[in-house]
Amino acid sequence: MTVAAGPRRTPPELRERLGMLADRFHGARALSIRREPVPAAYRVFFRHIGLDPDVQRTPIEAAAVERLLRGGFVSGSAVDDALVLALVETGVPVWALDAARIKGTLALRAARAGERLGAGEYAGDLAPGRIVVADDAGPVAVLFGAMAPDRLPGRDTDRLLLFAVGAPGVPALYFEEALHCCAEALDGS
């Protein structure tokens, strides 16, 4: 999904909405969230792709831990806050890229030998076989991991490409809702 929005400060309405979400998100839910259907599906998906969700937390569990440690969902840029909002509302993680720096469509695939994450001095090596999100030009992110710095939204970004990665067992409706929730929050800002 592409939305017309760029990096900017979080508007008060979005910050207030995040505050209300944080007020509803208590320790008991943070503990039991792993048994809710969508977060549980992502935990299982982590196991299926060789990640230990107790070491590398699933996005929603990481957000829950952050909420407990910091006392709220920390407000950063409007884009970051919209992503957190969609994640906490639906349990589905959403990522944002600069739409102008993406060529073709995004897809999941295994990294090939010699491929790097991003371009330039700060590009990271990718182990062959690592599951990556890639466009026609190459990998843009490791699945549930680092993103290519040169594809992230920058100061000159005016269009964002939002994407979500589904876990088996999660109905498509949740992804649509997550993307819509994020787009709506950005649109409102």
Add this chain to the structure above:
Amino acid sequence: MVELTVRRTGRVVDERAARAQLRRQIARLEAQLSALQISGFPHGPVDPAVPGVRGPHILSLGELERTRDALVAGLDDVRSKAAARGERQAAARALLERMLQEPGRHKFVRVANRDLGEPGCGVWHVRPRLGLIGMLAGWWQVKLSSGCPLAS
């Protein structure tokens, strides 16, 4: 010179069914593990050691099996610890019951709420009624101290 003959059997091993079965088993074990972890909180072991493999990738059949086996071992570990904790709590409850029935036979015995699996910092303590007089007269009672100690 040894001549080796290689025969092609023409059999292609289809792993799909096995992989699907393993994935189902992993999903079921993960659900059981999550349930146990939550039910044991805050007294139980939270994170059993079920290591990941190495970054996100398509797991081979062997890696799926190892993940499944690690989950089974982790589940056994959590269950055994939960069972041991349950036995300790049952013993502590039985002791508290005996203390309440016959305080005179359990002088100065203490049982903490934590040992009973209860929340809070309360401690059940068999003490003499009226201090030294009660001690000499054999007047014993069970007192529950409440509240957590002040942070120093």
